[in-house]
Amino acid sequence: MSDTYLENEDFVTFYIAGQLFGVPVLSVQDIINPQRITPIPLAPPEIAGSLNLRGRIVTAIDVRKRLGLPAREEKESMSIVVENGHDLYSLMVDSVGEVLGVDESSFERNPPTLDQRFRDYSQGIYRLDGKLLVILDVNRFLDYGRNADAA
């Protein structure tokens, strides 16, 4: 399934803890600068809060926490806004990179030795020059119901 899905796609790339990630460019709604975020009490820890994007309420998710990585040092961060269902989510990342077109032939499936969380949220990996690009599966990344069931 992943193979067909990834055909000739451009990806918005971003860094999390030094690792390059990518999300399909068509699923990205916006790239936003640090914003005032309202924390949501009682929400899972990786949910940073909600913010107002031109009159729509966006739920901010700290990607580092969701991946089980240590918190980032600087408080402010850029976010990539994606739409899932009818709701908007902003993925708080360390920094946003360029938009990359990738060569289909460089696609690899997840190595089975990958950390469980990475494997859950990664669609596969592209071999780029000097670095690897992990494709984030946005649907699975935001599918809290499934995650809760598994846990």
Add this chain to the structure above:
Amino acid sequence: MDDLLSEFLTETNEGLTTLDMELVKLEQNPNDAELLSSIFRLMHTIKGTCGFLGLPRLESVAHAGENIMNKFRDKELSVTATGVSLILECLDQIREILTTLEATEQEPEGDDSDLISRLNAHAEGGDVGEAAPAPAEAAPAAAAPVEAAADDDDEEDELERAFREALGPEELAAQAADEASDAPEAAQVSEVVELNAEAPPPAAPAPAPAPKPAAKKPTPPPAAPAGDSGSSVANQSIRVSVEVLENLMTMVSELVLTRNQTLQILRAHKESDFATPLQRLNHVVSDLQEGVMKTRMQPIGNAWAKLPRIIRDLSHELDKKIDLVMKGAETELDRQVLELIKDPLTHMVRNSADHGLEMPNDRVAAGKPETGQVILNAFHEGGHIIIQISDDGKGLNTNRIKEKCVENGLASEAEMDGMNDQQIQQFIFKPGFSTAAEVTAVSGRGVGMDVVRTNIEKIGGTVELSSTEGKGTIFTIKIPLTLAIVSALIVECCKERFAIPQLSVVELVRTSAHSEHTIEHINETPVLRLRNRLLPLVTLRDLLKLTDDDEPEGEEKEIREDNFIVVSQVGTYTFGIIVDRVFDTEEIVVKPVAPILRDIQLFSGNTILGDGAVVMILDPNGIAAATGEIAVADADLGAHEDRHLTGNDEKVAMLVFRSGDDAPKAVPLALIARLEEIDLAKVETSGGQHVVQYRGQLMPLIPMQPGMELEKEGRQPVLVFSDRERSMGLVVDEIIDIVEDRMNVELSAEKEGYIGSAIIAEKATDVVDAGYFLTQAYPDWFGSEAGKENFESDRSRILLVDDSPFFRNLLMPMLSVAGYEVKAVESASEALNLCENGEKFDVIISDIEMPGMNGFEFAEAVREDHRWSKTPMVALSAFASPADLMRGRAAGFKDYVSKTDREALLMTLQDTIAELKGAA
């Protein structure tokens, strides 16, 4: 689906609903000619449209129904219940066919000949050529809505119809009237007039162009005035899909938000060139919002349209006579809300008719009119719609509810005993409760009042209930006008803002160490005294697990000195939410939270405030539920305190003693005249009873334990109860203490001689029923049946009003012992009922703190009523401060006595009655 067909479906469904209503009206006023023609017209339209669209099955059914209507109208048949039932049945059949039609766009196969033959049989005899020609000719006829004018019966209808449609056919109609014989087409049509007289609006555009050239003559339509206002209004309205309106509403909501933001920015820049235009924008947006809201508004009558029919069917089914009165049907509310309350309302009206109203015989026996009433009343009240559903039936049977609850395991008997009627009545809203002893076809089908309540609460509404046994029940539903925009109170806690829907906020209280209101603690559970009630409090900070970065760690748990308490109400549960600050109220647009957050029950949504910030909307229902869990979790630790919160706060002096086993026993001190130690050597036996000479009389001694043997010598403690000449001694083992404590009888007794158990001085204690032992000594202690008659005349009658069963139990025997005839009731309204029933009392003793009507209000009510206005009233209260005293006097109480002061009460009564006798 074909546009024409969908329009037909909408229109016909509307027509059917109106028909339902009007037929029921007709049954009540069979001679209303106007109503008859209106019904006939409606029926006719339906039939005509069916013919036009080529739906033979529908048409034949409608036709048969129309036949009867025609007979009614021509007075060949009289309007009877059977006739109306038949027509209603016919409408149901039409509806059923329509449903299939809607789903499949095909007229379903089926046979209606049975129904039709019954209809025809009813119409019998007078079928002069009307029944037959229906289907075949209808279609061509309808295509040219020219015809009708020729038929005088239908002339008015036709003209009115034509008037509604367009100029073209209308002129034509007028012309056709003149030239009927000249136009061959019109002549042909006139044979089938009735069938198509009312071609549906969709048909109008088609024929219009054709007749136009023929009807060049600008004949002023003679029928113009005949078109009533109803049809011209219909002409001025258009159908807009709900979706369009919803979109519009969403957009306006956004606009409102943006306006709020802009205004907020403006506030920061006082001298701005934008000020004036923004002000104007502000007004325009407000008007726009109002305007768009109006498009969503519908009269509540729309939700009621089906009810007359339901009630009519019910009354036939149940053999009850039911009168449905609908008031305020024009009250408007948001159609979204309307849709949501439709079913609960229908259910409640059914319930009132089915369970609430008695059978006619029972009603007559109870001195009520044979016909029961169900009254629906809707009105606006401060941004809310209030809908009341009342019946004059038998009211709720509290005892039955109690039994049911215990049976279904909703509460224990002891719990129920501690509740007043109102609390008990609330149980009908609990899941798993149904009072109907038998499940009838009408209600009790598993959809209970709990569903009704849930549905109403879902839209931010509340439902309350008040019922008087024998008089009826009133349900009061309070719902917001609209769901899209709500007014919310913005509060702050730990530097975060939250919105609380204004609907559930009762009041705001500011507390501080020096003010009148301070937060007190019971085992670290905060509570607030508010107007002599203990209000349970929840801390928003703890609830949301918020921490304030600025405050040092150690103080985190401490509640600050200055607090704001948002007193909220969910159903009947009132509680306070402690917050740091309270801001303004703001109009907010409720937006659902992301699916990830839906599990957090404390939030009902989120919204964007005027300054652009996102805030969470707190859900008071969720908070109530969450604090309920807290209460459960703390139950072991704080069980004692919890009871105090819910139970009686009044303290009572109790004499604690021991007798027989080791369990302490208690009796209210107020009942005891003296404590004595008697010399056992002096005990004699008389008539199988132990007696002792006491103050020159023989006093019977009753052992606390039935088989207790008295020692031959030594001293034995005895509790002496006295009533004028007579005294009685209760022999106990040991007097332990006099304890002043709150008293809440928990377990009702299984043993004779005990009221129940209570926790007194932290020990489970049996509370003794003094009255039981008094009657053991003197079976006629409270006046035997025989002796009562001649006794009664000089006994003063006292009415005791107190909601606490314990105090009633305490005071009843005490006052009886003191020689009064006592009638005890548990609420002011019950007392006023006695007044209604013409009962007379010499003195009224009333508690002050009572649910529902309190003592002061009760006193005022009594004073206003001429029957009881002269009856002196004495107030009873646990606390008697000078201010209370003043207020009591002002309300009409003669005196104010502390509940537990036996002597003072008796003195006051004596004085009052002496005064009364003196005056007489």
